[in-house]
Amino acid sequence: MVRPLLNVPREVRAGVAFEVRILIQHAMETGFRRDAMGMVVAQDIINRFECAVDGEEVFSATLHPAISANPYLAFSARLGRSGTMVLRWVDDRGGEGREEVSISVS
């Protein structure tokens, strides 16, 4: 899997919400299309996305078909102390992606 485009502030204020934005390169094959030979192209989408800081979940989403290729996710988070944010996602073929960012809280 290609590295995603991830935008997370490295330094945040305690208790103040900040935005996490991520753009993941993925075909998000719906499972409804047919190929040139008329065979159904198997569904292959990112079905689960999770974001945790030091093991504690801050955001997660279960994704379904009808999401465009290269999905863009944006959500807010709030931290009380510094930690490592881990973003993980898996697709229908078992492909996995993972990004790690350490965020310092002041």
Next chain:
Amino acid sequence: MLVCLGLLGAAEEKRSGYDDAGPQVRAMQDDDLANPAFLWVQQGAAVWGQGCADCHGAVEGMRGVAARYPVVERGRVVNLEQRVNECRVERQGVAALAPEGEAMLGVTALIGLQSRGMAVAVDVSGPAAGHVARGEAFFRLRQGQLNLSCAQCHEQLAGQSLAGARIVQGHANAYPIYRLEWQGMGSLFRRLRACLTGVRAEVLGRDEGLLGDLELFLAARGAGLKVETPGVRP
């Protein structure tokens, strides 16, 4: 004099596909983090690091290059993709990049990005003039089962609607683009091929001279528009 005025009038009305796109599409292009084309740009940077940088240095040095491409050289039009592959094969001695492949789209988007905001300014003097004229003739040639020329839609009917979509002027200042309909990135050639298929005309091969002439004409026609690479289109 009238002709001059007419040309001036046309120049003022040049509209990029961006201007005719909806607010959501424009927002995607405006934000480099929401523009999926930057995933390709990122891959292009990796390609750049594997050889291009040895001679050319940092890619920022490529500023202005995409704005003056395509160029005429040894009697033919050379676009950015052809130049990249020529460089790879003749100077680096490595394999050419596959057209429409992620590496080629990425590296041309990366080079184009360096010229973002600069005015399109191709050289149409000297030997280029003949190529521009041939390109324009092709642009105005009725063809295909629908018997349509590029000019009929993209000049005469530009700004009007075609099945709910705005007909754009068809400028090439944002290529390679991320097209929502494609759910991916594509080159100007892919766009032209789709157009030719659309009017049910014979599709030109990627390396046919006429296509280069058309590309040069399109750049000359869009002179003064800002380079938007990598653009987002519906």
